Amino acid sequence: MSSTLRQATASYAGTVKTSCTLIFQHGDIVQHAATPTYAAEVPLAFVELDDLVRWPERLFLRQTFSFTHFYQEAIMKLLAFAASSSKKSVNKQLVTYAAHLVAGAEVEVLDLNDYELPLFSVDKEADLGKPALALAFLDKIANSDAILISFAEHNGSYSAAYKNLFDWCSRANGKVFQGKPMVMLSTSPGARGGASVLASATTSAPFFGGQLKASLSVPTFYENFDVEKQELKNEELKEKLLAALATLA
Structure with a gap:
């Protein structure tokens, strides 16, 4: 030749x-x-x-x-985070595991504790304007190709930490998710696996600029997730998770 x-x-x-x-x-x-x-x-x-x-x-x-x-x-830049500030968050464990199942993705897992802000109010907004941490969080979304979130459920709704950060971000950019394809997850120790908060999140996502591709609730976290190995041990749920993640390709 x-x-x-x-x-x-x-x-x-x-x-x-x-x-x-x-x-x-x-x-x-x-x-x-x-x-x-x-x-x-x-x-x-x-x-x-x-x-x-x-x-x-x-x-x-x-x-x-x-x-x-x-x-x-x-390569896809995948931004992942749990909508929780708990240091032992089951949703942080799930979303970290799930993110690394996306073949060939460049994964960044955020911690909401790095974006802690004062409780939102119009008075605080008048004093602070658009906080740098809120803008930095929006920049992370802007620089990603896809988003993966796992929602903690507090009394049937979002955690205070996530809702507060979201409120600040939405004042700077109403389309918080900026047109990114998304998969939304939830889990909890209970039998419903955060299904109520996941329903709220999936319903509202399009209004905030999210292209929702799939969602999955993982019930009874400690029965279905191996905490030592940091992976799902329920094969049926794992197949459903892989199918959901495949929609980001």
Whole structure:
């Protein structure tokens, strides 16, 4: 095989240091890097295999090549958090576990304790304006590709910590969720698994700019979740969770 690519309509010069699959005209395939930042595919390429070396677990192209097609598939930036400020939050455990089930996602799990604000009122708003922490939380949403939330239920409704932060954020941007695709979860030690608060959250999400893709309530948390292994042990619920998360792809 020749060491150049012919009849090219685009060119790429430099070192490819990413996860990539090169597809050669004669069917040879060389792949892949361990932790991809994006995937590249070059169809119908003529290239000498000697021009490819691994170092370490990365593919390098040592020459300048031209090729017919080149495209990138960006990794999803998934923002996850529990709507709870409890340090031992069962919803924090569930949402952290669920977020890391999303294949290929770049996951960031937030802690509401990092966004603690004074109790919202119009008087406080007049004094404080738009607090930096509320704007920072909105920025996290803006810079994400998708959102995963697990809701704690307090007396049939949202936790005070989440509702307060949400109120501050909604005053800065009424479309709090900013058009992001979302999956909403809930859990509790009880048999309903936070179903009441989840119903409220899923009903209101579109009004606040959320593209709700799926939702799931996990009942009797300590019966269905292995706290030591930090994973669901109920296979039926796990299948439902995976199906819900797949809607973010």
